[in-house]
Amino acid sequence: MTLGDETGKRLYQTEFSNCHGYLRLVNYTPPHDVEKQQELVEGLGMHTDMSCITIVYQDSVGGLQMRSKEGKWIDITPCEDLLVVNIGDLMQAWSNERLRSSEHRVVLRKLVNRVSLAFFLLFEDEKAILAPQEIVGEGNCRRYKSFKCSEYLKFRQSNEVGKFEKIGYTVKDFAGLKAASIR
Template sequence: MMKLSKKIIEIILKSLGTGYEKRFLDSEFGNCHGYMRIVNYTPPSNVEENQVEGLGMHTDMSCITVVFQDELGGLQMRSKDGKWLNIHPCKNSLVVNIGDLMQAWSNGRLRSSEHRVVLRRSRNRFSLVFFWCFEDEKEVIAPNEIVGNGNPRIYHPFVCLKYIKFRESNEVGNFEKIGYTVKDFAGLNV
């Protein structure tokens, strides 16, 4: 998963500018780490065939997130115009989300995907999720080349771990503050 994530970041960097993968892959993303979770969404006993929210709208804290969802599906992404789009499971396919750390590092050129999980059946839904993140002490700041000439910076520089702690909840067993984003933490009023 580490090799796959690094390859995905290399492709993303190529899409941002010529030679960016050579300039930034090792210097900015060389010390990234990852962790995997098996996520089990248990529906309430009174689920209707319509839909019940399994995890509310949120963004991921990572640089990127790689997701394998079971055949039940239920992952939805929010489009730029606010519509919820179903991300149907496809055999031998993975879903890649841009996370908050990558949004800040790219100065907003890449958008952290707002997503949620909905449960449509009274069966457990499983996902295998790999979060690829900067190292804890990394200062997240968009390089000048990424910001571009004439474009304002839209995020204060911040230390990765401080953002992760900002998103942590005080509730036992509840890691993320659903709905908080990197804009809430480090966004500049531009």
Template sequence: MASDLPVIDLSLLPSNFGEKQNFSDLDGNNELKKLREACQELGFFRIINHGMEAAFIQKTDSLARDMFSLAEEEKSRAIFPIFNTGYCPADAGADGKASLPENLVFPGENALPNSVDQISAKLWPHGNNDFQQTVHKYNSHMTEVAHRILKLVLLSLGLDVSKHYNSDPFGTSLQGWLRMNYYYNTKDEEEEAQNVQHISKAHTDLGCVTILYQDNVGGLQIRTKKGDWINTKPLPGAFVVNLGDCLQMWSNCRYRSSEHRVVYQGLKKNQGRLSMAFFLDFIDKAEIRAPKELIDEEHPQKYKTVKFSDITSYLMQVGPTLGGPPSYFLL
């Protein structure tokens, strides 16, 4: 099903959040209403005027492709024993199609100090300062944008941003991390490659907010409330944003975490598809509990109060669940 995502212009929304600022203060702001509707219906939207220059985005894209073009033995030096850290080779599905791309994961700086530098040193023992500094800058900018988006999400819920963002589970209980993904076609026959459909595993994101860059190959599909898969096309200069399971839980299901996947075909030989996902998640000790302002007779409390570590521990035991937060934590 063909569709497109709502486009949110950040230049039309607040960047500073004063005391007791809430949705009623911006009741006439159509952009904030668009954001609220997008979070309620699909949990996905695009952002423009986010402050990152097109030339810098292209430079990051180019350096990421250069990294993925390294020989396998060079990339394998950056495989770490720590889960979700460093390089991970592609995972082929049972039918021979790539079900997961190769990727490079940079954990949050708080989780693993200087992770960008440590991983870069494994890839390039003699150094690659340009790559390190670019990834640091990309992470820094994405961190700022992700926090602003999350504040705007709270604002669109009608909440006092200064009150909630300076207390648990927000405040100092958030960490960001970056994953670069690369799908690469090595088929000898171009015609054969064009007929192969590549499908990544459908999933929802666990944390709060994800900001996605994808190149012009596209392929992102999102599942609607009715269960239909809709296609989205890349919009140059824009990022795709989606909400995660924990934010659905915290918002008492006012907002939605949607299942999504990547489906594409037609890559020519030696052509690749690059995406970069920045995740803003809670730290392990963060307590996820819907605020009283979002609980009433029409919206009774849906989920138990849990720590982020409770959710990750459960998922490690039973495997990933689809369609939003695990039902195990429902009241």
């Protein structure tokens, strides 16, 4: 709807009909001295999600923070009846940055485990991600080169034991176009 009611309806069938997703249960275990530490303890450093969208349920412990456009960290207070919906990198590239992937992190402040449940919706692996011309807009340049969903996921995967994704890397690092853009 943000991209225009008619545009959204028309593109849904061609662009999003074969999406798939996965559900992840995430358990953050704080260090034993988390309450005594002067510095912030990150359960997961600043990152963006690789997905089109991510739907998150966080327990009452809290700790999820989003970065504002001004660069400030904002606490996302947990609420029993609410889900957090994040725009991910794939949607940012597909929408030519009309929708922005949200930078976020998890901080640990209490000596209890923090649990969240996250559902990640992704394009099919072999889909070429390229903003449709009607999304780019007449006279505007594409901000991303075309790429396959699976190629970006592989780029973000980490070989480090215990880590799933490279923290801090985004779709701009992978497929972002510089000043010499294509149309």
